[in-house]
Amino acid sequence: MKPWTEEDLILLYYQELDPALTREIEQAMAESSKQSVQLRRDYDALCKMLGDALESDVPEPSADLNQQIMLAIREAEAKKQQTATVRSESNQQHRPAIAESLGERMSRWLAGSLDSKLRPALMFLLFAVIGIFYLGRWSAMPLEAPIVDLGAPSKIEQSFRPSDDASRRVLLTNVSSHIETSQRLLTLVSNGGDGLSGELEPRRQMIDELISFNRLYRRVAVRSGDTMLANVLQQMESVLLEISHTKSSDDAQWNKVRERLDGTDLLFKLKVTDKRINHELI
């Protein structure tokens, strides 16, 4: 019998073995020789390990994952369009204007205002100015340029570079202010009655901005390992998204948002988080 290797058995398990070899190995396992029994045992052991022992669960993703993906894509798309619009507008408006003013003025000046006798003198003056300019540059050029390490920070840079601690304080101040603004909005939603939709309508843009900033701060918190802050921001983000997507006239939907706010104690968590941040700042 052909000596089968562990690699053949792994390929057989994943159905990646050549069909001819698959038939051959199956025939070998069906025989009753000592080697065949051992081969079957080896294959069974492999199947047990790969089949049963290597089972692992994946937790469910957030319910609004798809919404968040699409929101991020729409934001990126809007930014792209905005940049493109600004560029094309500035190209259309400024360039022709500059071209017209410079070109027209030059031609008018040369054709109209200059006397034909003055033109050679002017040309001479122009060449003289250009010549002096290049002569000055050539004489100022050092014989050997000093080697400058562009990667190394300059002295000014070194003295003004903020420390990590300072950066963190600035970040925490911004996060605290973000939490306080969000807290005010969520309190408004939590206490809001019939006129809530009217009160929220002028704040739509602010809500969208809060979502964007929240996503940014959440990522920073995740990257810096502050899981507590990241979790609270994650919860807040989903509530903010829900508020942003809720139609102003849908009372049932607003009630759901309110129930979710009360059920998760989000306002309380925000208060505690804000206090913690302020404490760290002090």
Next chain:
Amino acid sequence: MQPEIELVTLAKAGDMQAFQRLVELNSGKMYGAAYRILKNKEQAEDCVQEAFLKMHLKLDTFNQQSKFSTWLYSVTVNVALDLLRKNAKHAQCSDYDFDQIPSASTNSPEKAALLSNIGRVTERAISQLNDDLRVAFILRHYEERSIEEISQILELNASTVKSRIFRAVGRLRKTLQPKVGDYETLD
């Protein structure tokens, strides 16, 4: 339901609804792969979001002759690997002491405890593999991608992919088998 290839064509032409449908159809799969690589729910979600953003930006470059799922996995795995490199978070769980887990060779209540621990042990064993072996193994075993597809996703030749899978299975067997004992006795 529209076939995926049709949705890709529409999305390429700028149809956002078609792209949204592609997200709905594939985000779960991508999240599963990202989670298995990153072992962190939030990071996996961020990874999927970033991967779809990249896909949306580079949709024009997608060659429709290759499989869309291969491209999706390719982008997602690369984003996940970038995140891994940035965080080096997987290193935190590689210090698990396998010698602390009781052996299954004895017929005792320990065996029951061991079985309940198997999932945890398995996860630790997989996280002990280096990134190259782990990603190849995850794509073949959990994501059920063929070796040919994995070679396209990871831009490697098929024999390298096979070798990584063999080494991964070999190491897992070496780590898990002494703890589980003879698999036949576990039934």
